[in-house]
Amino acid sequence: MSKLSRFRIHVPGTLRSVTVLGLAGFLLSACAPPAYTVRPSAAPPPPPPSVEIYFYPTKGQSKAQQERDRYECYLWAVKQTGFDPGQAQLAPHQRVEVVPTTPPGADTAAGAVTGAVVGSILSGPRDHGSGMVFGAIAGAMLGAASDQAKQEQAGRIQQHYDAKEAEQYARLDRQARDYRRAMTACLEGRGYTVR
Numbered sequence: 001m002s003k004l005s006r007f008r009i010h011v012p013g014t015l016r017s018v019t020v021l022g023l024a025g026f027l028l029s030a031c032a033p034p035a036y037t038v039r040p041s042a043a044p045p046p047p048p049p050s051v052e053i054y055f056y057p058t059k060g061q062s063k064a065q066q067e068r069d070r071y072e073c074y075l076w077a078v079k080q081t082g083f084d085p086g087q088a089q090l091a092p093h094q095r096v097e098v099v100p101t102t103p104p105g106a107d108t109a110a111g112a113v114t115g116a117v118v119g120s121i122l123s124g125p126r127d128h129g130s131g132m133v134f135g136a137i138a139g140a141m142l143g144a145a146s147d148q149a150k151q152e153q154a155g156r157i158q159q160h161y162d163a164k165e166a167e168q169y170a171r172l173d174r175q176a177r178d179y180r181r182a183m184t185a186c187l188e189g190r191g192y193t194v195r
Helices: 013-029 063-081 106-122 128-189
Strands: 036-040 055-057 096-100 192-194
Touching: 055 063, 063 128, 106 128, 128 192
Parallel strands: none
Antiparallel strands: 036 096, 055 192
């Protein structure tokens, strides 16, 4: 008997089974639905829809009369359309970015480590090294698949938020066009030329 064999630790079959079951439970916990963080987007929002209206007096209205007419038409157009150009932008907190709570590659690394431990435990007494390598490769492959699935799911959720945001901007643009039409009608009715 060599000196090295005296230091070898013998793991009873029951303890090995409990350890394998515990590690298998740990691996299966990685299969739980991933959690995502929805955080404000760092990207600047697109500019608000244009509501600029240029009008010119045709009946000799004074500067004070022009301002009064512009303000009264503004109030009327807001009431008619429900659109206030001063509030036309989406607030920054309404723009979101969806990211998995774990960074990319975390499941790959965890799978490789866990696979190496399980492979070492399940291998024969003389094959710990090859069992560890085989387990690490298999665990890394499972972890990489989990990482990819999390990234794809985050991408699908982000597309959903992006579609909602695009819908909100399209609604704002429609309201801005309605507002411009209302302002034009009001100002023309008061004797101005609108461009």
